[in-house]
Amino acid sequence: MSTHRPLRVALLGAGVVGGAVARLLTEHADDMAARVGAPLEIVGIAVRRAGRDRSDLGVDPALFTTDADELVTRADVVVEVIGGIEPARSLILRAIEHGASVVTANKALLAEDGPTLYAAAAENGVDLYYEAAVAGAIPLLRPLRESLAGDEVTRVLGIVNGTTNYVLDKMDTTGAGFADAVEQAQALGYAEADPTADVEGFDAAAKAAILASLAFHTRVSGTDVYREGITEVTAADVAAAREMDAVVKLLAICERSDRGVSVRVHPAMIPRTHPLAGVREAFNAVFVEADAAGQLMFYGKGAGGDPTASAVLGDIVAVARHRVGGGLGPGESSYADLPILTMGDAMTRYHISLDVEDRSGVLAQVASAFAAHDVSIETVRQQLVPGEAGQAARANLIIVTHTATDAALSSTVERLRTLDVVRGVNSVMRVEGS
Template identity: 75%
Template sequence: MSQPAVTPIRVALLGAGVVGSSVARLLTEQADHFAARVGAPLEIVGIAVRRTGVDRSDVPVDPALFTTDAEELVTRADIVIEVIGGIDPARRLILRAMEHGASVVSANKALLAEDGPALYEAADANGVDLYYEAAVAGAIPILRPIRESLAGDEITKVLGIVNGTTNFILDKMDTTGAGMNETVAEAQALGYAEADPTADVEGFDAAAKAALLASLAFHTRVSSADVFREGISEVSSADVLSAKEMDCVVKLLAICERTTDGDTEGVTVRVHPAMVPRSHPLASVREAYNAVFVEATSAGELMFYGKGAGGDPTASAVLGDVIAAARHRVAGGRGPGESAYAALPVFDMGKAQTRYHIRLDVADRPGVLAQVAAAFADNGVSIETVRQQVVPDDEDATANGVARAYLVVVTHTATDAALSATVDALTDLDTVNEVTSVMRVEGV
């Protein structure tokens, strides 16, 4: 006796770039496997592109499926996959899709970090799913474990390398001794960095991902605007060398953690370069790879590692979400919605607990170290180590006729506000010619 025909799940794809092309190819090549996992076939009903008539032979679908009418396409799908990026028209198309009963899978970290609550509200109002595993760290399954696997635990900290471009640049500076401009050019030549690398180098991409991680980890609404952000453009070869001397490496980190201000519990969310001890697992993350380190009360320390970008890796995360949404279509039910019940305050950067590595150009004479130590003590900051460096032969050994030296100070943990105030005080000392470098130290 033949089985009754199963109604296919209609899938619309917005975007046919690197990720979109990989998604379409895998949906086609793995069609039988996906149908078995879902309980129904997944049928591509259209692919929205900016213009038709372009050679898309790398996408193994009927050319008639390509359309420029994304507005119409999303109204006839059960699941809409959004991989076009940006804020609009992506936001408008996602909302339109939900209004017409479609679940949405997105890789759009910028939109989700800016307008995630409104998208969740639309999903709830229309009884559909919103998934976005691919929005953070490409193929690495990090959002679902935070949201679901660790739902019975309390996450205290998320520390991660979530931008492959900057990790590649800093890794090359560490291993080859090259400067920033040289390594950025190499990243561009290899396709890791865009022609305009600002979003990566200045930390905007990582900040959006940090907002998503913090929102899920702490059940609190966090937007990109809440994230303290510093990029890597000011990281010098001298900074990387100083890190080596401390047996550290420099990484651009996204750091989300619970903290307290008096009796008030809140969270801090920040993105900035930091020195990380080579003994820490994140220090071994090389090239354009990503890794996220999670600390939880019961589970302890967990680390997720893998490729953070690229067509197939990102498509893997997208399709994992598509399978989940499709299963709900077949069996009923919905995935988890927004969890913002904790509503913790998001503290400014001054409340964050960190350590500083400070390099000072000072007058080489008696009493200087005592003045420097007093500046730290006056601001309640404890010094861990101090070392003096001689002025290199290729530099002027004097300033205004007075011999120079370099002091390198590493502090114990303090609030960023206290550490910043200390740097200001050091700048005002007449024995300090210049504060030449300030970098945070994490993972100790």
């Protein structure tokens, strides 16, 4: 562990995202200190009103302050999760002028006035990171800015608004009209009571501006983005897309050609074979085409307290590590030597196909073999196999198990092979991804 002095972190905002950041900073304090090379110390949390009970965040109540102006002057890292243009912009500029690095999740501000902020950060030699501002938890900033730094991005297609993707997905899977799908989304908390910012594409347009700036290393603001929402998309449009073997998505599109940059947000049909077509419910994804890398896609949760906080925390570690002066090496100091389990200890599920006699009591015997090894059965399906002349009737049993250790599952299969009623084990395959 390093002996660097603690880095002072100021948090502006204690809403859904700010609360999650405060909680995770506390919960993961040791891990983060190891990765940064110095402890991170929350020196204050700016809130609009004093006195509200925030004991759920697990931080010292004395840290809450309503004087954000003062707080930003005594921090190494300022985390802005208030949102909106003001006072966020003034506070960020003030923090930068006082030499703090800044982490923000503020898409509206970056889309409106990003260049001013980037320039201020560059002038003061501090970092300004904003991974959480586009597509929440999905790491895009580093891939676009760093991993592809030697390549040339030609096109970005993004599903960057979870509400509209949820609505369009429901229209596609249930045949519902726009109004019904919005109602469903509202009932499930995927859409606001006033869904305008989402369904009219304003949210997506702000993110498109940030994406285009990142992808093409050029200045694009929210007002440069052509914007069309999904309010005019009808059940007939969705059905027409289906007939084309396509699906309707609200896309943020950033294209670079010899003529210039095109940045737009509008509903569009995309073929069902396209990776973006499989992005369901409120998930987000960004599809990138680069000269040498070819097609890439980044998928994940675009909103929510914890996912957004995860992105904010990654940025905090990065800017804090810069201040400690550490490189971005593999972080050997924090390498743990965790025990490595054998395959027998791995937890998995099995899909087993058996040839069995078709007589009473067979299933009971098979089930006992599973029970004897504490393996729980999820589903059993039995199919009669037409018997040949003079042969006993046979059946095919398909068994899918719940999760168990690979050792228990494999012993169960050995046991099944010894049963008289089992004529053969046709196949055994593990099941993952559920």
